[in-house]
Amino acid sequence: MKSTHLYRSLALTGTLLISACASTEATDTATATNQLAELSAQAMNSDTAYEIVKSLTVEVGPRIAGSEGDKRAVEWAESKFKELGFDNVYKEPVRVRNWSRGIADAKIIAPYQQKLFITALGGSVATPEGGLTTDVAMFNSLASLKQADAAQVDGKIVFINQRMQRDRAGKGYGPVVIGRSQGAIEAAKLGAKAVLIRSVGTDNSRFAHTGVMQYSDDVQKIPAGALSNADADNLQAMIDAGNDVTLAVDMRAKEHGWQTSYNVVGEFTGTESPEEVVLIGAHLDSWDEGTGALDDGAGVGIVTGAATLIKNLTGQPKRTIRVVLYASEEFGLTGAQEYTRKHKEELGNIIVAAESDFGAGEIYQMDTLFTPNALEVATPLFAALAKIGIKQGHNQAGGGPDVTMLPKHGVPVVSLLQDGTYYFDYHHTANDTLDKVDPKALAQNQAAYALLAYFMANSGIETRPAPKETAQSH
Amino acid sequence: MKSTHLYRSLALTGTLLISACASTEATDTATATNQLAELSAQAMNSDTAYEIVKSLTVEVGPRIAGSEGDKRAVEWAESKFKELGFDNVYKEPVRVRNWSRGIADAKIIAPYQQKLFITALGGSVATPEGGLTTDVAMFNSLASLKQADAAQVDGKIVFINQRMQRDRAGKGYGPVVIGRSQGAIEAAKLGAKAVLIRSVGTDNSRFAHTGVMQYSDDVQKIPAGALSNADADNLQAMIDAGNDVTLAVDMRAKEHGWQTSYNVVGEFTGTESPEEVVLIGAHLDSWDEGTGALDDGAGVGIVTGAATLIKNLTGQPKRTIRVVLYASEEFGLTGAQEYTRKHKEELGNIIVAAESDFGAGEIYQMDTLFTPNALEVATPLFAALAKIGIKQGHNQAGGGPDVTMLPKHGVPVVSLLQDGTYYFDYHHTANDTLDKVDPKALAQNQAAYALLAYFMANSGIETRPAPKETAQSH
Structure with missing residues (x-):
């Protein structure tokens, strides 16, 4: 019809x-x-x-x-x-x-509880059974993560907080998408438990943007997700206010x-x-x-x-x-x-x-x-x-x-x-x-x-x- | 700080x-x-x-x-x-x-499977344990639902598909919100199992809009939800194409x-x-x-x-x-x-x-x-x-x-x-x-x-x- x-x-x-x-x-x-x-x-x-x-x-x-x-x-x-x-x-x-993506839930646990809208990046592994709860370490870009000491990152969830710029030809994509594709590798090298990136997207909304990510065979595979831009703003505001922020993340992605x-x-x-x-x-x-x-x-x-x-x-x-x-x-x-x-x-x-x-x-x-x-x-x-x-x-x-x-x-x-x-x-x-x-x-x-x-x-x-x-x- | x-x-x-x-x-x-x-x-x-x-x-x-x-x-x-x-x-x-809202899941089962983004209306009851699966009857407004025969509605999920108009003073709200507040009552009078409304909102997105709804003491209380505008478009397109559409809805709202x-x-x-x-x-x-x-x-x-x-x-x-x-x-x-x-x-x-x-x-x-x-x-x-x-x-x-x-x-x-x-x-x-x-x-x-x-x-x-x-x- x-x-x-x-x-x-x-x-x-x-x-x-x-x-x-x-x-x-x-x-x-x-x-x-x-x-x-x-x-x-x-x-x-x-x-x-x-x-x-x-x-x-x-x-x-x-x-x-x-x-x-x-x-x-x-x-x-x-x-x-x-x-x-x-x-x-x-x-x-x-x-x-x-x-398959499965569910992807996240919330801020401390200093005060707040739900976060996230999605798994394409190809991510799941979190351990029951999810993981740990502190956050925020970085402005993949480049700044690469310069970090393991002591800043070890055992934490890395948050790569780089905003994509709007452009007719999409020129804002390249500089940011590197964090999506390489974030899990670089964070894991420094001992991170997981990585969350600010969504690679130009909107202000609570839709998180997925997209394929990569692992390296010689580096631990850690779960990788994206926060919606609105949630990234919120998390950033908490951290900027001087809080130590703890997150709980539960992702059930699977390979078939x-x-x-x-x-x-x-x-x-x-x-x-x-x-x-x-x-x-x-x-x-x-x-x-x-x-x-x-x-x-x-x-x-x-x-x-x-x-x-x-x-x-x-x-x-x-x-x-x-x-x-x-x-x-x-x-x-x-x-x-x-x-x-x-x-x-x-x-x-x-x-x-x-x-x-x-x-x-x-x-x-x-x-x-x-x-x-x-x-x-x-x-x-x-x-x-x-x-x-x-x-x-x-x-x-x-x-x-x-x-x-x-x-x-x-x-x-x-x-x-x-x-x-x-x-x-x-x-x-x-x-x-x-x-x-x-x-x-x-x-x-x-x-x-x-x-x-x-x-x-x-x-x-x-x-x-x-x-x-x-x-x-x- | x-x-x-x-x-x-x-x-x-x-x-x-x-x-x-x-x-x-x-x-x-x-x-x-x-x-x-x-x-x-x-x-x-x-x-x-x-x-x-x-x-x-x-x-x-x-x-x-x-x-x-x-x-x-x-x-x-x-x-x-x-x-x-x-x-x-x-x-x-x-x-x-x-x-509390609890989860609210819905999907089209027939003619082909499609996830729908919904939310419970404020104050809705839950669906029966395990959700409910039944056919859809679409109406353009609460007024057209009120004129329907019970035979069109009995045992079905009513879909009230009225779009809100954009206006500086919000004048589009009144004519549409009546379907949100009264939809469950009018649908239940005709024997419906549940009601889903097109979101009372002017966006095109997959965010569903909640808002308080009403029951009447002398009418069966049925679950009531809202579909995002994008999902309402999708459901409408299927129905307009002449399909008999079956939905599965699972809502776990609770009174505390x-x-x-x-x-x-x-x-x-x-x-x-x-x-x-x-x-x-x-x-x-x-x-x-x-x-x-x-x-x-x-x-x-x-x-x-x-x-x-x-x-x-x-x-x-x-x-x-x-x-x-x-x-x-x-x-x-x-x-x-x-x-x-x-x-x-x-x-x-x-x-x-x-x-x-x-x-x-x-x-x-x-x-x-x-x-x-x-x-x-x-x-x-x-x-x-x-x-x-x-x-x-x-x-x-x-x-x-x-x-x-x-x-x-x-x-x-x-x-x-x-x-x-x-x-x-x-x-x-x-x-x-x-x-x-x-x-x-x-x-x-x-x-x-x-x-x-x-x-x-x-x-x-x-x-x-x-x-x-x-x-x-x-």
Whole structure:
């Protein structure tokens, strides 16, 4: 029943479909420009992507790698691709780590009792049976923790209290996320019993932000969690007032071994060069507390919607358009690593790869990693993107997370940079739900990916050899 | 140690204190205007109110009526009044209902499993041991539920899905809150097993909003909860798609009988007419999930801060300034009812009463319930308020919740209307924490209450007989 809207919006497109088919052979710039303009206009007004995100979040919901939700997501993706008319739908197995959060409770015991809202970091071990109760040692950053003496930390819970800064490109993430990934290792080296970080997030709320963390084989594994920003403020205020603060923490995270999940792939096979592939991707897994609407339901909707609209509005592409929905991005890009390994010999056939995995904010810039000549050939594409607010960026793109490993194999990539000003208010929280997705901004994303994939699949552009040097976009 | 800031800010005020003392006898308007302007300027720049809210939320935290937190809040209030120099500090016992939330879990079982974020409504009974699992019947409002046939509802969980509208004056609250208070009664009349309402709140988040609900003695008591708005969206989407939806709900709320709490009172005794009282109040209790920063820590800070600044900046008032921190507002204004009963014979001595209990947004209007002559006498007050953005409103004020019962006893009241545009994003949720309080807006509130209480205590204004008719401000 979810497809009622889809079919209604697609039914509007007869005119464009006919005109596009009639001009299949046209190669002059004016015609290309007209086609791109028509595709863009239709995509900007289509709820295809939104209905896909809605379907995924409402019908599947949370889908942490290897879970029942993940299995349902794989089934959902296959049947959604088929329902939308993809002519080649398949899945490729990926062994994924299956970890469950369990409960995560914390409270201040002394100087006065206060509940704290926390969450376990992804991959954390549990606390000892019955939890642990001990004093807190606060540090402003991972760097200041590293400079501490063991005497300050030994037997305590380390609290890394570094606030993330808001930024359109998400530049506040990198300097802080290091505390999430490395905090347990550095704290354990100094004898800490556990580590709690201030959430890596830009909101003031009581939602704690999860995200994957790391252990080192030669250092004791200690429980690792995140405090909501509001609770971190509260704890900081107590400590700043000169109190010795004691916390009780009870976390019941568990490993369930390795499970089989899948990269799910849907294709519109190319009519002229089916072996040449335009790859647009997103990741299918999510964290377990929200419904993964922004991360990465939005990406799933954007790339699947874009490919669907190209087919329905302009017919079968000349090159193959391949939508890859990756498994287990959150636990270390597992699906993307497997995809790259499995298809190593065929990576030379990828004309371009791009992933959408930064929420649903409007795109403001397209960075590329193309041979310089291709940038000139792509002039009509850049012009069409400019009309929907997207400027041409630099030529050192890294692509999204699941395609970051492709440039070193010579694969040209594109980064369509989204406005991430508010992305980290919701990122990796229970509050990542459908209502955070702005349908209008999502449609602009869909239009951008539709323009990109249509142009790359139908213009005959040659993007290789790609430059060697990439710069991290965010 | 919390008072370091307070004393620092008060130390700045020597000049004003001296000039105010020197002009105690001055009655001309120019001097009054100057005094009000100086008091306002100091109060607008003082963090006194903010430091009080911070102290209450950080040192006490959640304080639902009759709980351990409530007991600590009473101790905190007494010692805070003394620390701030109130010359008469006392508490008056109030018997309060003590209810605890316990856990409240819910999930969709069919057509596919999805966790829901809910909370129990205040005063709800628990579900039967082990929870209950049954189908859902959705209604758009309490009114549409009332028109339903028993066959639609019998044996089911009723879902009242009415969204609250955002409004500066909080006018969206009334039309929706009736579903919270009466939903369990109307659903039970038709044989429902439980009722879940869409949260009475203007946010899109996964925080559910609690609030007190009612039962009727002649109708079965069924469990009553609220779904977060994001979860209500999700449930609605499933139902709109034509699914029969089954829910499992497990709620472990408990009654713990009646406990003794206290209205806590701090006074600056009047030098000339100590028996004449300017009463400014707020409520000391809060719900149990947040730290009660907006509801009503802000009010506690505003009225306590205002009275403190008057004393410190202008000396002892001519009439008594009485700050009343009421017990158990959330469970039916219990403290205020007891206060009115106990002091019935002395209500005639109250020159004016006002409560701050609508968060920490800036005040934009002052409504009064004064004899018309007093409005002219109060011209300097209105002029001083106008300079900090507050216009004169109507003369049918109802006062805040804990003073609403006073006008029928002839007590003149004032309503200082706060901007409540975002108040209901946080109201009665775990997300009602200190970071939601804007120190600048809070200081403007403090200045307004300081101007009001100073003028009412020192100008000799006579406010009686108050008009009979009051209008609900919000």
